[in-house]
Amino acid sequence: MDYEFRVIVEKVSVSSQKVVKRDTLKIYDIQKPESILEFGLRHAEQISLLSKIQSALLAEQSILIDSGHTQCPKCGGKLSKLGFMESQFHAVFSDHQVRMQKHKCKNPECNWQGTPTTITVFGTDIHPDLVKLQCEQGAVQSYRDAEEHLEKLNCQRRRVNNHVQIQRVTNQVGERVSQFNLNPPNPDELPVAARELIVQVDGGHIATQEQDKRSFEALSGIVYRPNCLVVIDEHHRQITNKSCTICTLDDRLATMKLYLHHAAIKQGLTAETHVTALADGASNCWSVILALEPHCQSLEPILDWFHIGQKFQNVKNALGETLAESLESVKWNLWHGKANESIQGLTMLRDKITDKKQRSKLKGLQEYLENNRNFLVNYDERKQAGKVFTSQVAECHIDSIINARHKRKQKMQWTREGAHNVLQIRAMIASNEWEENWLDFVLPDAVLAA
Ligand SMILES: [Zn+2]
Structure with missing residues (x-):
């Protein structure tokens, strides 16, 4: 092996182009791959490398996050720095600890402390891209299946992808969609x-x-x-x-x-x-x-007509072959828009039968058609005209x-509410509206403090 492969991150001054900080994140051997398996990085390694790069960037960004306070919000006194506050951050494929600057009021009688965390600053410690994934997975399969799927995608088990967490997130986002749907479209x-x-x-x-x-x-x-x-x-x-x-x-x-x-x-x-x-x-x-x-x-x-067909099939199965032809003619009348003849035909058919169960099946079909009398049309005519009927x-x-x-x-x-919420996301995905609009529902209300 003559060479190694280093992944290095640099912090560079934009104006002078001077490198102010350089870290070697990872060193890989450069070797001839013996099989396709050794060609490039494997799944878990890719995630791990991404996580290291992400950590390096988050460290640089975190020190820039400021509470926004220039003086004590309680007494107006001067503030002094008081070390760092560690908090959680869950990116789409990796979890991180980030450090944010703490402040303390210099007035000994006040003693106010500012302890920013991802949640107090951003309103959440989960990146919206991960929330999106969780919602999509939670909406199309059970929460446990979603947990398992995300674990495979991520090559690791993460607490943030636990099924209880997925349920909580999906429910929360679904509730927002449910409220949004009450508004007239833009x-x-x-x-x-x-x-x-x-x-x-x-x-x-x-x-x-x-x-x-x-x-x-x-x-x-x-x-x-x-x-x-x-x-x-x-x-x-x-x-x-x-x-x-x-x-x-x-x-x-x-x-x-x-x-x-x-x-x-x-x-x-x-x-x-x-x-x-x-x-x-x-x-x-x-x-x-x-x-x-x-x-x-x-x-x-x-x-x-699809449901009518199902009902007829159901009755046909109960009656058996002997009356199949009579039943077929009832259906033929219905198909051709002769609802009255059809319903009369069912009455006649019933009179021929003594079996209680079969009679009750026929009665059910008859009542179904009578209850929906106003919604029966000439199905044959609609089909000929290329109009929808099923x-x-x-x-x-x-x-x-x-x-x-x-x-x-x-x-x-x-629960009704739980089902309602998750189904709102599913309906939005089915309507092809989710990709365009998900961020409005996933992004927390709190935004970065100025
Ligand atoms: Zn104070």
């Missing part, structure tokens, strides 16, 4: 007015730790322009631009209605817009959708927003 950032919008509202259930209940409902809504629904192939469609919104609060749908309205505005809703709205038939979904009516030119609520695509999105995070094998028992 008029300067709105797209051109939409002539037509598609809205889909759906519900899901989340396991709870609240007393006497096993679960509570989460409502989710998606708004997009018809031309953003792109056909990829026969079975795959994609919504290229959408606003997602989600709510688990128990406030008679007030927040959900507001959120959905704001999501629609973000997609270009005006008083001239025609809105087509799909839902699975649950009355709270219709309530949320109908709240859009005063804000648009016309609203066309449609019982989602939510199958966004159904996946809604599933992925609620279920991926909240219906995992490790049973996490949520």
Whole structure:
């Protein structure tokens, strides 16, 4: 080995270019790599080197941090320096101790001391980039999975990435997003007015730790322009631009209605817009959708064919093959907009059956269609005209927003507020708004003292 490789940091005077301080952070051997493994630095070594560079820079920056006091804030007396205060700082990949100048009042009767820390100066000891990572990980998987993932990314276990900490941070940031979503969207950032919008509202259930209940409902809504629904192939469609919104609060749908309205505005809703709205038939979904009516030119609520299909399949499984054909003709009528014939057909079908369980299944389907009578349309006609009639695509999105995070094998028992907060981040990520806006929610309110 003829050479070694030194990583050196220098502190240099900008005006004179004179090096005032030089430190060797690390020396590596320069050797021929025997395998790809020895080619360059390995993962843990990269993190370790980064940490050393970071420490050197933080030391230089920390001495510049001043409390801003030129005199004693208590008595107005003169101040003297009183050594340094050590505090924690958690950068994105490494943890550090930083030292900040302490001050003391010279007046012996006052005895005031200024002891700055990262928290008193910046309002937090965690860099926003790390908070962002924690929120993103905590929003898409369980907090324990997030902890494990960050540990792998970081090549080391860090207390700051503990699942309890991730939960705390995610909840805090999610709460800010939740509050922000209550405000109407910024008029300067709105797209051109939409002539037509598609809205889909759906519900899901989340396991709870609240007393006497096993679960509570989460409502989710998606708004997009018809031309953003792109056909990829026969079975795959994609919504290229959408606003997602989600709510688990128990406030008679007030927040959900507001959120959905704001999501629609973000997609270009005006008083001239025609809105087509799909839902699975649950009355709270219709309530949320109908709240859009005063804000648009016309609203066309449609019982989602995807859910109708599921209900029919469910009944078909219970009835067996013998009545499959009759049931199929009921469905055919419904598909062609003949709702009355369809419902009558179900009554006739029921009269033919003696089995209690099968009758009850048919009754359930009939009631479902009757309850949603006003939202049944000619599905065949809509399909021919290339108009939307099923939510199958966004159904996946809604599933992925609620279920991926909240219906995992490790049973996490949520509170309504806890679930609501974390889902706000998830909805924002799904709407492609997180990358642009995360700093507004992650940055603490306190800023660097002057
Ligand atoms: Zn004083």
